[in-house]
Amino acid sequence: MLKIGIIGAGRIGKVHTESVKHLVKNAELKAIADPFMTKETEEWAKNIGVENVYSDYSKIINDKDIDIVLICSSTDTHSKISLEAIKAGKHVFCEKPIDHDVNKIKEVMDAINKHKVKYQVGFQRRFDRNFRAAKEAVLAGKIGDLNILKITSRDPGPPPVSYIKVSGGIFLDMTIHDFDMVRYMSGAEVTEVYAIGGVMVDPAIKEAGDIDTAVISLKLSNGALAVIDNCRRASYGYDQRVEAFGSKGQVAVGNVPESTTVLSDGSGVTAEKPQFFFLQRYMDAYANEVTSFINAVVNNTDTEVNVIDGLKPVIIGLAAKKSLALGRPVKIEEIEKEYKL
Amino acid sequence: MLKIGIIGAGRIGKVHTESVKHLVKNAELKAIADPFMTKETEEWAKNIGVENVYSDYSKIINDKDIDIVLICSSTDTHSKISLEAIKAGKHVFCEKPIDHDVNKIKEVMDAINKHKVKYQVGFQRRFDRNFRAAKEAVLAGKIGDLNILKITSRDPGPPPVSYIKVSGGIFLDMTIHDFDMVRYMSGAEVTEVYAIGGVMVDPAIKEAGDIDTAVISLKLSNGALAVIDNCRRASYGYDQRVEAFGSKGQVAVGNVPESTTVLSDGSGVTAEKPQFFFLQRYMDAYANEVTSFINAVVNNTDTEVNVIDGLKPVIIGLAAKKSLALGRPVKIEEIEKEYKL
Amino acid sequence: MLKIGIIGAGRIGKVHTESVKHLVKNAELKAIADPFMTKETEEWAKNIGVENVYSDYSKIINDKDIDIVLICSSTDTHSKISLEAIKAGKHVFCEKPIDHDVNKIKEVMDAINKHKVKYQVGFQRRFDRNFRAAKEAVLAGKIGDLNILKITSRDPGPPPVSYIKVSGGIFLDMTIHDFDMVRYMSGAEVTEVYAIGGVMVDPAIKEAGDIDTAVISLKLSNGALAVIDNCRRASYGYDQRVEAFGSKGQVAVGNVPESTTVLSDGSGVTAEKPQFFFLQRYMDAYANEVTSFINAVVNNTDTEVNVIDGLKPVIIGLAAKKSLALGRPVKIEEIEKEYKL
């Protein structure tokens, strides 16, 4: 029975806590830590049956009994805590992104290689049954060779501007999931990026130095083309779709509606909106990804989303950022050279 | 080049006139007659290029030059004009129903047999591309053996009560199309009928001695079950659906929307309503059925909807009427015996 | 903290065990009992964290510590165990049907009245988010007055014939859920039933004295009409749909697909099949119904599906059985009089 410690008890930390307690087998949750541990959170943790609740996460790092650390803290601490946990010999599941700074990700890579631990990055969308079904259709040859990959990813509403300011920008915060989906669905690498975008949701986002709406076109190493469109606000809810078009057919993943109820009346034939909130949409995926990680630890196999899979979307995001700034397409190797990769 | 005369220049007469003029080949429209021929209609006919416009339809019956008569007059004149036209050696396309009185239909049958003319009844739904595609799927064995056939048929709104009074009742006026669809889709005969119904749309329909909402369950000669539901008013438009469920699968025909446009917003994901009006929904089917009839005349083949196909739904309708009145299932042979069929 | 005992560790017993352990709050599972308790099941129960595992269910009935009993045993034991548990002062959640014998259900009713315990029947479909959304739309007046209610309920495949023999027949075993849905969706009582049916799936079902395919039409106390169609086998999976058509519109509940993936290729535009298995389709509903029951116990409110709701569908089922046998519509009051209700 593996022992798990969770660092970070915010929204996503709570999600992983619930799923480890209720849905994950072969492992038990020993402790949870959060520097800003509140009374409320502590009570919640006790209620759910977590024995040890700390505000000092190093108690988890230093607990010899703990095999696995789930890092759910704020992005700016991901690489630092990853390094500490890895050095302590823990297997690490880290929420995305590992870091906005490629050099820090490189440090994490080196530490993993040295300490031979398992490392997985939290791209949960790969574990969603809908996207997985599409991926399996592609692998089964149902679309033939991939020609065009289209990804739509729109949030129901923007996060607070305070969050946007430290988010690394839309490409590293939001599109990063889509860059991962491009790699997942295509089985290929991105070679060039061109991004256009603007501020259409909230002028405060502009003041924060970011954009809220974007279209990114990408060239892939297998010759296929891809395009992502993003917006921080969709009036109808969380819009998460993929179309993979190939020589033999197209596989498309649609949104998951709140229910299958359809109302026909004088104003039309109205189906329900997509599930509104990402936690609702991806609850199963969060449980699946941690289950997959624990299986990799138990069976000593590769994790399904390794540190390279964590690195690549950051590089693509940096290329998109540069493309937007310079108004020209940017090759991935331009960014890789900057970081001597 | 066959010559056609159309009797009846009301709504459906105009539809057939347009389609004969524009869409039908191998035949030309020579004359149109209507006892209530108005200035307006006359002008419309001239404009569309019809040479001869009469108020006396016997001019068509007696015109040796005319090969084909399309009977689009009021229901109470269908069998009488059919007989006159058949006796004059014309091939006859007659709008449904041939008559509410089975004995009069029998006279028409006898006349057809004697005069060896082609006769087709206007069950246009068989010629709709959607229902036809479903029928072809059934014939191709895609659902295996038919188990359950479900037909929904609801009008956008009720006809005037004055019309309902002479309509023969909902089963002979509206459900008659569905009874035909049961025979078309199943390739079997109805053996027993049970009808329940009520007045839910307009109390005036009750005063007129009719109902406006019904559910009719049917046993078929091949052992399959069928059910039809009808209503004289659907707030969302003309609702025309079929589901044929069998041992290997189900084929379903959905409504045709006004357009494929879908609006997603704060109130849901709204597709367009079904095409509202039967003329819009079945315009192609009206042209197809007349084309099919003319082909049968030209090639001397059987018509696709013959006089027996015109008779059977009337008998089923009479059984449904009796079932509703007596509150018990009624066997088709009960009705057939009444008429010595 | 309420203590729960579960009697019956078959398929549905296991489902409730999992959901009580993982998803239900305010209550903890103390014991599980099954007369045919196997090594395997015992191990499964221990693994899941159930302390007490018995083969003698009376240990649960006699445990003063236990507040709530979930009866998941075979149908023929439901009323007997219900009576024992009620007399012991337990609140009882009982899987459907309470009994095939109305007199035994009456005994349960009397016991509930005498011992003032909460009692809920396992019609989980009321707790499915899709059907609930439809019900809420009806309550919100979105369809106006109900005119026609249509329910389709088809299983992916028939149960073993050995099961069918003791099932009470299709109407008491399978359609009973649909009879409950008629009452749930309409908010009205059934007044008359007419059933037609046949054996189309497996001749062995005929030998067992049952049918496997049926169409049941129903009159409701509010004047509306209803129709249910059932089949023990649908090649495309578990087909569970409802259409409620009214004066202002129609609300329809469609199936839940395995995923939202759609493949477009040379053979068409193919969406996924409905979720195949009832445990998959209704897993959330099973958790919701038990949560609702525990809330009723905690808050001392009425249960959402009480013993009357358990009785009525049995009576409707008996009426359907009689209708099929006699080939005529059967009034509900005919059955009620037989049992002096």
Add this chain to the structure above:
Amino acid sequence: MLKIGIIGAGRIGKVHTESVKHLVKNAELKAIADPFMTKETEEWAKNIGVENVYSDYSKIINDKDIDIVLICSSTDTHSKISLEAIKAGKHVFCEKPIDHDVNKIKEVMDAINKHKVKYQVGFQRRFDRNFRAAKEAVLAGKIGDLNILKITSRDPGPPPVSYIKVSGGIFLDMTIHDFDMVRYMSGAEVTEVYAIGGVMVDPAIKEAGDIDTAVISLKLSNGALAVIDNCRRASYGYDQRVEAFGSKGQVAVGNVPESTTVLSDGSGVTAEKPQFFFLQRYMDAYANEVTSFINAVVNNTDTEVNVIDGLKPVIIGLAAKKSLALGRPVKIEEIEKEYKL
């Protein structure tokens, strides 16, 4: 009664001939001309009731009786015949594109201004009821401000390579319709274009100096973003979709299926493919656009798709071509300056 002459009796010429004969009012077809007039075509024209059939189109230009000329000849003759017809005082409906050479389009513009005739370009997609419904939704404010416009346009299969060689390339031949749709749906002008693409369908297309698959991202004058994806081959048929996403919602236009039939069986829930062929998909649109043109002539109003609407997509196409060649975004004003526009 206006008199019409049609120049070019190929596929699209035949379409317009049929629709003028059958569906268009206020105008009659007097003559049709084609330099390669075959026996077959001549017979077809006679059959359909066209009196005058020429191989020399100047007979139409010089016929004082003819008010309107429809130019359906090969692209390389469009501007030349336009000029001749305009100079002869005819109102001209010209198939797209007017010319690949902007200077020749400018000559046509000058001639129109001088001779005060009506001129319309054949962008029929604007007259399709589905796209029109979407446009109307946008105009009615249903999506708020446009943020992202996405257009998918894929052909069932590539034209012959001989055609591709003289087509002006994918952007001027195929994407030109999408460029027009960007302008139509957005009500804005394109300011910048970036195109990526490749040859994925047929290497012979590469040899012909063209590509067959492309993704084009565009900046619009109102700040919105747009993206078009094209492919010369879609295994599932003619794929023509639009999504207009805005601050208040999204309007999407889906494909029109061959029928509304859906088959559910062991392999899934299969709807029909999109209508396969552009003539099938846009037959009504071809009739609507000519009707609109004739109304403009009759009522002396502006045509719905004027010469500027014909020019702009050519310029955008040239920008896309340049972008693909140079591997960088190209501003529309770069192209406009080249042609002193």
